[in-house]
Amino acid sequence: MRIAVIGFGTVAKSLLKVLAEKSKLILDEYGVEIKTVGVFKKDGAFINTNGLDLEKIINSQNYRSEEEWVEAANFNKIAGELNCDCAVELTPTNVETSEPGLSHIKTALGYGMDVVTANKGPLALYYPELMELARQVKRRILFEATVAGAIPLFNLVRNTLRANRIISVKGILNGTTNYILSRMTSEKLPFKTVLKEAQRLGFAEADPSYDVDGIDAAAKLVILSNALLRKECRFKDVNRQGIRDITPEAIELARKDGFLIKHLAISEDGVLEVAPRLVEVGSSFAVSGSLNVVKLQTDLAKDLTLIGRGAGGVETASSVLNDILELAILRR
Amino acid sequence: MIVVELSDRPGQLARIITPLAECGCNILNIHHVRELDREDTARVEISFEADDRVNVDTVVESLRREGIVIISYSPNIQTFRETVILIGHVFTTDITDTIIQIANSGIQVASVDARITLIEEVSSVKMVLQSNSEEKLSKGIELLKQICKKKNLYLIRSVRE
Missing domain, CATH: 3.40.50.720 (NAD(P)-binding Rossmann-like Domain)
Structure with a gap:
């Protein structure tokens, strides 16, 4: 080769x-x-x-x-x-x-x-x-x-979920935003402070918009939707909302009822969306730090959740x- | 919910509990409706929850086999709910109006909780929206999306697993 x-x-x-x-x-x-x-x-x-x-x-x-x-x-x-x-x-x-x-x-x-x-x-x-x-x-x-x-996704579906129909994909596809939201939650700090810290540590770029405005996650969601959900779609088809407006007060309100705020990418029922969502503390999306998580809903194998390193x-x-x-x- | 008629003497309630448990029902509430009592009988409403595999007809049948008189029954009414958080100038954009608009669409605002900073700063409001129909709840959420767009509020929805 x-x-x-x-x-x-x-x-x-x-x-x-x-x-x-x-x-x-x-x-x-x-x-x-x-x-x-x-x-x-x-x-x-x-x-x-x-x-x-x-x-x-x-x-x-x-x-x-x-x-x-x-x-x-x-x-x-x-x-x-x-x-x-x-x-x-x-x-x-x-x-x-x-x-x-x-x-x-x-x-x-x-x-x-x-x-x-x-x-x-x-x-x-x-x-x-x-x-x-x-x-x-x-x-x-x-x-x-x-x-x-x-995280193996396309290989998993192509080689080991043959004949399965993928119904939906939901996940955390950007490690930087997950790191920022995790730190905002654990340290009760505002977005700007944590972003600066992430930039200092090399987890976020000098121009962070690619990550924090959901551009990176949206590009990934488009590829997942085309390849796994067989939905012909493009970057402009994603409804995209970043994490800049999230406040420590909102995170605290969520915590009080057992929720975390996570930046999720969702492709379901023909709709593609990248936005902050409330997830239950014990849910499979409640991963902290810079990890990625992807949940596939399939017709035969039912639900599969994969967690792993999304970058590096x-x-x-x-x-x-x-x-x-x-x-x-x-x-x- | 099942409404039964029991003879008004000690130990009768126990007769309904075993069949329900054997059917896999979890009793949520037992209500003795005294105003409907006749001379020697008691009207009792039993609310229970069970997973999808349990059929309310099977439960009723097992109670009848115990000799219990069934007055009426209906499948449990399911409740659909979603927690949301709004961030922005929620008070200067009239949170009461936001809540009334949602309530008018036929879904219930079950609870409201807020974190208020300075009035000129952004605040956060958490709401639990509730309905007995999934469709109604989705329509209510759609309406809330439009309201948030108009009032320039940032909406965080829950995710369905």
Whole structure:
């Protein structure tokens, strides 16, 4: 299996590290040899059609001086020369244009590559179109890492809930807002104070709107609804309400009756919504800290609840790697 | 709810408790309706709850087998409720009007609780909305959504598990 990794952020670096560490195990257990032939950064790429030395790339102090570095190499331009089976698209999410991820995915499919992605943008905006394109060229797009990081959802439904109809999906899909609400509850502090603390600790971005206004959760909900509920929908179809207006007094009122306030993403009866909701203290949504939780309602298996890490480099890389292996096994 | 007629002597109430328990009913309330008593009989109303598998006809049948006179019976009336919290200028936007509008739509505002900060600051109000029909309750919630939009209040609903 020859792969190209596009993007060089936390998830990409973790993936390269895990690939280097697990290559022997992957070969022994699954009989799959994964060769990384390209790693694309913003300003160029490491290219070796015989397979790159991943340890060297991760530890490189001055990457431009590496012999495999090709200045200004762009995936869309040189994809045809890579003789690659699978493009791993890990560039940052953009919910306005979905670029550069969208072009990368289209290019990869155009050259007959399968695609694995952790980038929510292209699927949140163009899920139906991209799946149709993949179908036309008889290739696959796998995207386990786009929603709830390490928690297997799409694989779970595809491989172990076959013939089940998914009736609804409800969950906490953003760890940052869950952290903020958990701290507001335990410390009785206002939103702004906890946000500053989260930014200081690196749990929230300098521009927090992506998380606290529910943009990230809405993008994930769109992907879940398309893929699991078979509902053709787009980012703009989500009713979205953030958590900026929640006050410690409201949390206290909720607590008095045994409720917590959680930022939930819900796809049910054709309606997609991301909003704060009251959940009972003992309920499956009452997870604290930065954890994610997803509850699937199905016709045969009934209710399933999954809790796990929704972010983190290695956790997300776990999902990406599993998708790569699934494609490698299918290609044999 | 089941209304029965018992002879007005000691130990009669005990006769109805065992069959109910055997049917899996949990007794919520027993009410002796004295104004309906005749010379030697007592009218008793029994409210109970049970899960969906218990049929009220089966319960009535088992009481009849005990020789108890059934005057009337009806399935338990279920109550649907949802707790909501409103955040914003709930008082300057007339909370009484908000409550009256909801009540006029045919659902009950079962309780109201508030956290008041300074009048010019945002406050929070918690309400429990209640109805005997799920549909009515959803309509009431829809109305509340519209009111909140108009009054620029932030609405937090409960989630159904």
